[in-house]
Amino acid sequence: MAWTRAILYSALSSYLWHPANANYVWPNEEIDELERILFEQDSIFGQPGSDLASFVSGCSGFGDGPQGGERNFGAEWLRTAYHDMATADVNAGTGGLDASILFETDRPENPGKAFSETFGFFSAVHSPRSSMSDLFAMAAVIAVGSCSNGKVIIPYRGGRVDAAGPGPSGVPQPQEDLASHTASFARQGFDVTEMIQLVACGHSIGGVHGVDFPEIVPNPPNTGTDNMVTFDTTNNDFDNKVAKEFVANNTQNPLAFGQNETTRSDFRIFNADGGKVISQLADSNDYFLSTCTTMLERMINTVPRSVKLTDIIKPIAVKPRNLFITPNADGTLYVNGFIRIANTTADANKSQVFIHPKSRSGKLLPVATATTKKGMSGGCDYPNCGPDFIFYMFNTTISAEDGISSFTIEIQNDAAGKTSQFDNGGSGFPFSDALQPLFSLSNQTESVVDNVVYNQLNVTALVLNAEDFSDISLIINVPVNLTAPISPWTQSKVSMKPLSKVPGTNHTLYTGSWKAASAAGTVPFDIVATGNKSTVSSLFNSWDNVPQFFDE
Numbered sequence: 001m002a003w004t005r006a007i008l009y010s011a012l013s014s015y016l017w018h019p020a021n022a023n024y025v026w027p028n029e030e031i032d033e034l035e036r037i038l039f040e041q042d043s044i045f046g047q048p049g050s051d052l053a054s055f056v057s058g059c060s061g062f063g064d065g066p067q068g069g070e071r072n073f074g075a076e077w078l079r080t081a082y083h084d085m086a087t088a089d090v091n092a093g094t095g096g097l098d099a100s101i102l103f104e105t106d107r108p109e110n111p112g113k114a115f116s117e118t119f120g121f122f123s124a125v126h127s128p129r130s131s132m133s134d135l136f137a138m139a140a141v142i143a144v145g146s147c148s149n150g151k152v153i154i155p156y157r158g159g160r161v162d163a164a165g166p167g168p169s170g171v172p173q174p175q176e177d178l179a180s181h182t183a184s185f186a187r188q189g190f191d192v193t194e195m196i197q198l199v200a201c202g203h204s205i206g207g208v209h210g211v212d213f214p215e216i217v218p219n220p221p222n223t224g225t226d227n228m229v230t231f232d233t234t235n236n237d238f239d240n241k242v243a244k245e246f247v248a249n250n251t252q253n254p255l256a257f258g259q260n261e262t263t264r265s266d267f268r269i270f271n272a273d274g275g276k277v278i279s280q281l282a283d284s285n286d287y288f289l290s291t292c293t294t295m296l297e298r299m300i301n302t303v304p305r306s307v308k309l310t311d312i313i314k315p316i317a318v319k320p321r322n323l324f325i326t327p328n329a330d331g332t333l334y335v336n337g338f339i340r341i342a343n344t345t346a347d348a349n350k351s352q353v354f355i356h357p358k359s360r361s362g363k364l365l366p367v368a369t370a371t372t373k374k375g376m377s378g379g380c381d382y383p384n385c386g387p388d389f390i391f392y393m394f395n396t397t398i399s400a401e402d403g404i405s406s407f408t409i410e411i412q413n414d415a416a417g418k419t420s421q422f423d424n425g426g427s428g429f430p431f432s433d434a435l436q437p438l439f440s441l442s443n444q445t446e447s448v449v450d451n452v453v454y455n456q457l458n459v460t461a462l463v464l465n466a467e468d469f470s471d472i473s474l475i476i477n478v479p480v481n482l483t484a485p486i487s488p489w490t491q492s493k494v495s496m497k498p499l500s501k502v503p504g505t506n507h508t509l510y511t512g513s514w515k516a517a518s519a520a521g522t523v524p525f526d527i528v529a530t531g532n533k534s535t536v537s538s539l540f541n542s543w544d545n546v547p548q549f550f551d552e
């Protein structure tokens with residue numbers, strides 16, 4: 001068993017991130033944002049989320065406080081995912097990863113800073129396209145990926161739905177007996193063998209903090225630290241030391257041989273089958289890692305029965321990133337943007353990349369050359385997570401009469417030395433001058449009134465044939481309940497007003513202004529024009545492209 005798993009693991013790891021999402025067509029609301037946060041850990045764009053993995057770099061990240069070793073963010077992210085999942089009832093089809101933990105942090109079963117700190121990292125990328133439960137699942141994936149130095153790559157799916165309030169309690173606690181732990185894990189969908197495996201996997205990193213569990217790890221007086229005692233001697237490495245040291249009886253795991261016998265839950269659990277499984281885990285690190293890949297994948301995919309997860313999200317090989325249209329004074333449109341290409345698809349030193357734009361009526365327009373240069377790259381922070389990305393930029397000027405509807409991408413001398421065409425499933429990458437925000441004429445301002453911070457967003461948009469539309473709106477996604485940690489989203493809609501015609505074109509500039517207390521966030525905004533003939537939209541525009549002003 002151990003052998004087959006280990007062989008399977010090493011065979012799999014060579015193509016774990018081979019770019020391929022079956023039938024993927026850009027843009028895709030379900031996948032694009034999650035794919036960006038997971039694989040664009042380093043980016044040329046300063047968008048939120050593009051550096052989350054850096055906080056668990058080397059596993060400890062910046063989590064080692066001034067006193068050293070007090071908090072391991074990777075461990076906090078993994079524990080958060082488990083505590084959120086642990087109240088699942090798989091027979092009833094309820095609970096699981098649903099971010100309900102955020103409403104449950106005052107419970108005795110959820111002590112410590114892990115949950116609020118994990119939320120603190122990931123709230124910046126919480127959006128209608130990235131639920132907090134999808135982000136907590138991703139937090140576990142990134143933490144374990146980084147802490148194992150790329151040896152545990154958990155396949156990641158999206159589609160989780162956030163709870164609107166607290167769920168039932170039931171996270172296992174260390175003072176409970178083996179029978180209640182066995183029953184609790186059974187409720188979560190794990191038998192005794194799987195319970196031992198999952199606990200050993202979880203307790204491979206981090207430790208017990210005396211500040212939160214003084215009955216397990218007594219606090220020396222006046223240290224002013226969180227007083228962490230780690231589960232094994234390699235708390236910054238996701239490896240089988242926790243099992244090895246347990247089996248060898250030289251463990252420092254406070255939940256196995258801590259001074260308080262009542263709270264030795266790891267001891268009781270690891271011995272629940274007479275010590276068989278923990279010995280297997282101790283015998284082979286490869287077996288440990290492949291077992292944890294399987295068990296942690298099951299853990300993060302434990303969701304309410306009503307939730308349908310997406311396919312496994314793989315890195316997208318060729319992906320438009322930021323595309324812009326700006327009207328010139330002479331009746332032409334300046335079109336520019338970025339294409340993100342995986343290093344498995346293009347070679348930064350050799351490939352030539354061409355953009356083939358199509359006019360509004362489908363006519364081929366002059367080809368634009370896309371270029372890259374040193375430093376225009378990104379990708380993952382830890383091995384085996386995904387490819388490096390090369391960012392290519394392009395620009396072209398087209399007549400406003402022609403307009404633009406889409407483009408295809410040609411890569412000459414690609415990573416395999418061939419020429420390949422990318423037509424996004426046949427109809428090209430959609431990109432239209434029907435409706436676009438004009439970032440250079442837009443702005444955002446942060447201001448403080450009576451100690452409340454406000455965000456204002458002023459947007460100018462370019463609208464083609466505006467007379468066709470009865471309504472042109474700036475739409476901001478905001479939480480329904482601003483005082484809840486997370487809440488369902490609602491759309492705050494502002495009608496945009498015509499400003500002026502763009503000379504020599506059929507485009508009109510529209511402006512709209514939105515302001516709210518900053519608790520409403522800076523979630524990407526939409527512009528939608530509705531008319532009798534058609535509805536056109538520009539969705540999920542990042543505030544990071546909007547120039548920022550500050551007000552007292």
Ligand code: HEM
Nearest residue numbers: 075076078079082112172173174198199202206207208209
């Ligand atoms: C009977 C089951 C379990 C019990 C009683 C238990 C108990 C505990 C306790 C008391 C701590 C110390 C927390 C702190 O001081 O911050 C801890 C830490 C941790 N647990 Fe568990 N745990 C269990 C299962 C799991 C599972 C299944 C996972 C994940 C797969 C997990 C992941 C973690 C992690 C990563 C930490 C370290 C947190 C940090 O260093 O901040 N635990 N656990």
Ligand SMILES: *[C@@H]1O[C@H](CO)[C@@H](O)[C@H](O)[C@H]1NC(C)=O
Nearest residue numbers: 175214215216260261262263
């Ligand atoms: C041991 O843990 C139990 C359960 O948390 C607690 O009630 C007891 O006071 C602890 N004993 C000591 C000596 O800390």
Ligand SMILES: *[C@@H]1O[C@H](CO)[C@@H](O)[C@H](O)[C@H]1NC(C)=O
Nearest residue numbers: 244245246247248249250275
């Ligand atoms: C560890 O301790 C247990 C119980 O005292 C004992 O049965 C076992 O042989 C010990 N293992 C080692 C490797 O010393």
Ligand SMILES: *[C@@H]1O[C@H](CO)[C@@H](O)[C@H](O)[C@H]1NC(C)=O
Nearest residue numbers: 343346347348349350388390
């Ligand atoms: C491109 O060339 C530079 C300098 O010769 C080299 O350091 C780099 O590794 C090359 N990159 C690729 C992707 O081959």
Ligand SMILES: *[C@@H]1O[C@H](CO)[C@@H](O)[C@H](O)[C@H]1NC(C)=O
Nearest residue numbers: 343344379384386387388415
């Ligand atoms: C592509 O990037 C990955 C991840 O950094 C790296 O392991 C691989 O060697 C790169 N491949 C090429 C052809 O440069």
Ligand SMILES: *[C@@H]1O[C@H](CO)[C@@H](O)[C@H](O)[C@H]1NC(C)=O
Nearest residue numbers: 368369370371393394395396
């Ligand atoms: C526009 O693209 C051309 C290559 O086609 C490049 O030489 C030029 O620098 C680009 N201009 C800007 C402003 O990026």
Ligand SMILES: *[C@@H]1O[C@H](CO)[C@@H](O)[C@H](O)[C@H]1NC(C)=O
Nearest residue numbers: 331400401402504505506507
């Ligand atoms: C504006 O629209 C009219 C009517 O459809 C068309 O005849 C004209 O060519 C358009 N002008 C430009 C610059 O697109």
Ligand SMILES: *[C@@H]1O[C@H](CO)[C@@H](O)[C@H](O)[C@H]1NC(C)=O
Nearest residue numbers: 441442443458459460511512
């Ligand atoms: C801010 O944006 C609005 C709307 O796009 C625009 O009217 C205004 O001139 C801009 N202000 C500045 C200072 O750029």
Ligand SMILES: *[C@@H]1O[C@H](CO)[C@@H](O)[C@H](O)[C@H]1NC(C)=O
Nearest residue numbers: 443444445456457458513549
């Ligand atoms: C944004 O628009 C509001 C309302 O029109 C205006 O008062 C404010 O000055 C604008 N902000 C900037 C930076 O121009």
Ligand SMILES: *[C@@H]1O[C@H](CO)[C@@H](O)[C@H](O)[C@H]1NC(C)=O
Nearest residue numbers: 467468469470471531532533
């Ligand atoms: C849309 O259709 C309605 C009814 O047919 C008409 O009254 C209205 O003027 C039309 N609006 C536009 C913007 O064409």
Ligand SMILES: *[C@@H]1O[C@H](CO)[C@@H](O)[C@H](O)[C@H]1NC(C)=O
Nearest residue numbers: 103481482483484485486487
């Ligand atoms: C908003 O959230 C807060 C905090 O979770 C809660 O106390 C309050 O009842 C919620 N309000 C509504 C209208 O749901």
